[in-house]
Amino acid sequence: MAILSKEDLLSLLNGKSREILSLMSETSLLRDNDIITYSKNVFLPLTDICRNNCGYCTFRKDPKSYNAQILMKPDEIRGIIEKANSFNCKEALFTFGEKPDETDSVISSLEDLGFTGMLEYLYFICDDTLKNSRLLPHSNPGILKKNELKMLREVNASMGLMLETSSQRMMETIAHKNSPGKDPKLRIATIENAGKLKIPFTTGLLIGIGETVTERAESLLELRRIQDKYGHIQEIIIQNFKPKQGIPMEGFKEPSLAEMIKMVSVTKLIFPDVSVQVPPNLNKDHSQIFLMSGADDWGGVSPLTPDFVNPEAPWPEIEYLRLITEELGFKLQERLPVYPKYINEKFLDQEILKKINEIKSKKI
Numbered sequence: 001m002a003i004l005s006k007e008d009l010l011s012l013l014n015g016k017s018r019e020i021l022s023l024m025s026e027t028s029l030l031r032d033n034d035i036i037t038y039s040k041n042v043f044l045p046l047t048d049i050c051r052n053n054c055g056y057c058t059f060r061k062d063p064k065s066y067n068a069q070i071l072m073k074p075d076e077i078r079g080i081i082e083k084a085n086s087f088n089c090k091e092a093l094f095t096f097g098e099k100p101d102e103t104d105s106v107i108s109s110l111e112d113l114g115f116t117g118m119l120e121y122l123y124f125i126c127d128d129t130l131k132n133s134r135l136l137p138h139s140n141p142g143i144l145k146k147n148e149l150k151m152l153r154e155v156n157a158s159m160g161l162m163l164e165t166s167s168q169r170m171m172e173t174i175a176h177k178n179s180p181g182k183d184p185k186l187r188i189a190t191i192e193n194a195g196k197l198k199i200p201f202t203t204g205l206l207i208g209i210g211e212t213v214t215e216r217a218e219s220l221l222e223l224r225r226i227q228d229k230y231g232h233i234q235e236i237i238i239q240n241f242k243p244k245q246g247i248p249m250e251g252f253k254e255p256s257l258a259e260m261i262k263m264v265s266v267t268k269l270i271f272p273d274v275s276v277q278v279p280p281n282l283n284k285d286h287s288q289i290f291l292m293s294g295a296d297d298w299g300g301v302s303p304l305t306p307d308f309v310n311p312e313a314p315w316p317e318i319e320y321l322r323l324i325t326e327e328l329g330f331k332l333q334e335r336l337p338v339y340p341k342y343i344n345e346k347f348l349d350q351e352i353l354k355k356i357n358e359i360k361s362k363k364i
């Protein structure tokens with residue numbers, strides 16, 4: 001793999017037109033096949049209560065808000081999972097606010113159901129999904145301790161946590177000043193602990209939340225350091241900030257197309273061993289350019305549920321994705337929430353492996 005210094009990355013990330021084109025052509029040569037993947041998923045936001053309060057968030061709700069989802073109950077979850085089964089989805093994505101059980105209304109709903117905390121409930125829901133559906137759980141519950149990751153590993157095919165940025169400085173800015181869980185030290189510790197436990201892992205960076213180009217380069221190098229040490233990062237999401245009405249960062253500009261192209265290309269350049277993903281629903285008009293810049297995965301696409309984190313941006317139809325993928329000469333291919341190279345005993349629990357084999361042999 002290319003060994004690039006921070007100075008090399010900075011020069012590429014600051015490149016102008018001619019350099020951008022040559023960067024794109026370099027990353028396109030790194031492809032060893034023409035396959036672009038996606039995961040057919042269902043999105044289950046178990047609660048939208050969160051202890052953090054990020055300047056760009058539209059997902060989190062105040063517990064007293066009339067439309068707050070305090071806790072999705074097992075029956076509701078099972079109903080959605082059943083529907084997802086009929087759509088032939090393979091991934092149950094459990095994403096929700098961080099440490100919601102620090103909030104009274106959440107803990108009291110959990111206690112009503114007989115659970116002492118959110119992670120215990122998540123384990124129960126993942127286990128239920130694993131045993132009673134064709135879907136594989138992928139959980140994204142925020143920062144976790146090593147023993148919490150170890151517990152959830154038993155019932156997840158893969159897990160995720162966006163690094164977003166490795167910049168400590170961002171903790172003083174509008175983006176993260178009210179979000180203790182966005183402390184990069186805590187997020188890096190979670191990603192590293194997942195590596196120690198051999199959990200196939202999804203992470204990524206958020207672009208345009210006030211970070212500098214130097215901080216983007218440093219964030220990429222930090223992920224590279226972790227991947228070199230543990231080798232468990234299966235995909236990196238390069239997600240562009242989108243200003244939305246009513247958020248504290250409403251007046252911020254989103255990153256330009258050129259900035260995003262450079263980020264995607266540079267990410268692929270230093271991560272030829274990892275899938276690079278750009279959310280298609282946040283880049284409707286120019287998704288194709290990211291495939292030409294080195295992205296090779298569309299991420300989770302749901303035929304059933306909206307993107308609750310970006311509700312204003314509906315998922316494109318899978319047939320539309322196929323069209324824009326094939327127009328560039330690539331082939332669209334469905335994948336599981338865990339990438340093929342991690343489907344083995346080193347990375348997955350026996351029960352998960354058994355279920356993957358059943359899914360592959362169409363026994364379930």
Ligand code: SF4
Nearest residue numbers: 050052053054057060
């Ligand atoms: S951690 Fe996630 S859900 Fe919580 S406020 Fe930040 S962006 Fe929103």
